[in-house]
Amino acid sequence: MNVVVIGAGAVGMLTTSFLAEAGIHVTVAVRRPEQAQELNKVGLRRVNFDGTKTRSKVVATTSLSTLPHQNLAVIAVKYGQLHTIYEELSALPKDIPLLFMQNGLAHYEEALKLQQETIAFSSIAFGAQVENNTTVLHRGQGMCKIAIARGDKTLFLRLQQMVNPAFPITLAQNAERMLFEKAVLNSLINPLTSILQVKNGELLTNKQTFLLVQTLYKELIDAFPGLESTVPFSDVVALCEKTAANTSSMLADRLNGRKSEIDTIVGAVLRKALNNGHTLPTLRTFYHQVLAIEESGERN
Ligand SMILES: NC(=O)C1=CN([C@@H]2O[C@H](COP(=O)(O)OP(=O)(O)OC[C@H]3O[C@@H](n4cnc5c(N)ncnc54)[C@H](OP(=O)(O)O)[C@@H]3O)[C@@H](O)[C@H]2O)C=CC1
Numbered sequence: 001m002n003v004v005v006i007g008a009g010a011v012g013m014l015t016t017s018f019l020a021e022a023g024i025h026v027t028v029a030v031r032r033p034e035q036a037q038e039l040n041k042v043g044l045r046r047v048n049f050d051g052t053k054t055r056s057k058v059v060a061t062t063s064l065s066t067l068p069h070q071n072l073a074v075i076a077v078k079y080g081q082l083h084t085i086y087e088e089l090s091a092l093p094k095d096i097p098l099l100f101m102q103n104g105l106a107h108y109e110e111a112l113k114l115q116q117e118t119i120a121f122s123s124i125a126f127g128a129q130v131e132n133n134t135t136v137l138h139r140g141q142g143m144c145k146i147a148i149a150r151g152d153k154t155l156f157l158r159l160q161q162m163v164n165p166a167f168p169i170t171l172a173q174n175a176e177r178m179l180f181e182k183a184v185l186n187s188l189i190n191p192l193t194s195i196l197q198v199k200n201g202e203l204l205t206n207k208q209t210f211l212l213v214q215t216l217y218k219e220l221i222d223a224f225p226g227l228e229s230t231v232p233f234s235d236v237v238a239l240c241e242k243t244a245a246n247t248s249s250m251l252a253d254r255l256n257g258r259k260s261e262i263d264t265i266v267g268a269v270l271r272k273a274l275n276n277g278h279t280l281p282t283l284r285t286f287y288h289q290v291l292a293i294e295e296s297g298e299r300n
C-alpha cells in the first residue's frame with residue numbers, strides 16, 4: 001500500500017512512523033526542503049513512552065504533484081494551513097481517499113467540497129510532540145478514530161488490521177458528531193494548558209486546574225443535552241491521564257509563537273452552544289484569553 005502523509009509535524013511524523021512500521025510505503029510531503037533532505041538521509045525516529053526508539057525509512061518530498069499513484073493521502077497539517085494545500089488536494093485523482101487529521105470543526109464542510117470520492121476524518125486521542133525535523137515523541141497512547149463521511153471504507157478496514165497495537169485504529173459512524181465530541185474534549189484541555197503553560201496531566205494533579213476543568217465540563221453538559229453520556233467526565237480524566245506528559249497542540253503553538261486552532265475548536269463549540277441559548281461564560285473567558293495572548297504577539 002502507498003500512502004502519502006502531508007505535513008511532517010507531531011501528528012504527521014507519528015502517524016508516518018506507525019504506518020511505515022506496519023510495512024506500508026509512506027511518502028511524507030513537507031514544505032521545507034531541509035526537512036525533506038534530513039528525513040531522506042537519516043529516516044524518521046520515534047521515541048516511545050518507555051524511552052526506546054524506533055527508526056523507519058521514509059521517502060520525503062516537497063512536491064505532491066510528482067508522486068506516483070497513492071492509495072491514501074493523510075492530511076496532517078494544522079487547520080490554519082489547510083487553505084495552502086486545498087488546491088493541490090483538488091488536483092489529486094478523484095479515486096484517492098483523503099483522511100483529515102485535524103482537531104476542530106471548521107475543516108469538515110471545507111473538506112467535503114473537494115472532488116475526491118472518499119473523504120474521512122479522524123479524532124486523535126494520542127499525544128505527539130516534535131523534537132526536531134526527524135524525531136517525534138509519542139506522548140500518550142490513545143485511539144485514532146476514523147469516520148468516513150463519504151465513500152468507501154474498505155481501505156480503512158485494511159489499515160485498522162495492519163497497524164501496531166500501540167497505535168490503535170477504530171472506525172466511527174458519524175464524522176461530524178465524532179469531531180464535535182473531540183472538540184469538546186479539546187475545549188476542556190487545550191486552552192487551559194496553553195494559558196497556564198502546563199502539560200495535560202497537570203490539569204488533574206493541580207486542585208485548582210481540576211476545579212476549572214470540572215466547571216467547564218458542567219457548563220458544556222448543561223448546554224448540550226446528552227453530552228454527559230457520550231463524553232462522560234471519566235473520558236476527560238482518561239485523556240488527560242493518557243496524554244499526561246504531552247504538551248497540548250495549543251500549548252505547542254504558543255511556545256512556538258504560532259497562531260493556534262482556538263477558533264476551529266473552542267470558537268466552533270461556543271457558536272454551537274449559542275445556538276442552544278448558552279453563552280458558556282467560563283469557556284468564553286478562556287477563549288478570549290488565548291486570543292489576547294496571540295494578539296499580544298508574545299515570544300517565549
Ligand atoms: N500534537 C498533538 O498531540 C495532537 C494534535 N492534533 C491535531 O493534529 C493536527 C496537526 O497538529 P500537529 O501535528 O500538532 O501540528 P504541527 O505544527 O506539529 O505540524 C504541522 C505540520 O504541517 C506542516 N505544513 C504546514 N503547511 C504545509 C504544507 N503546505 N505542506 C506540507 N506541510 C505543511 C508544518 O510544516 P513546518 O514544520 O514547515 O511548519 C508542520 O510540520 C492539528 O489539527 C492538531 O490539533 C490532534 C491530537 C493530538
Ligand SMILES: CC(C)(CO)C(=O)C(=O)O
Nearest residue numbers: 125126127243246248249
Ligand atoms: C489529544 C490531545 C489532548 C493531546 O494533547 C490533543 O488533541 C491536542 O493536544 O490537541
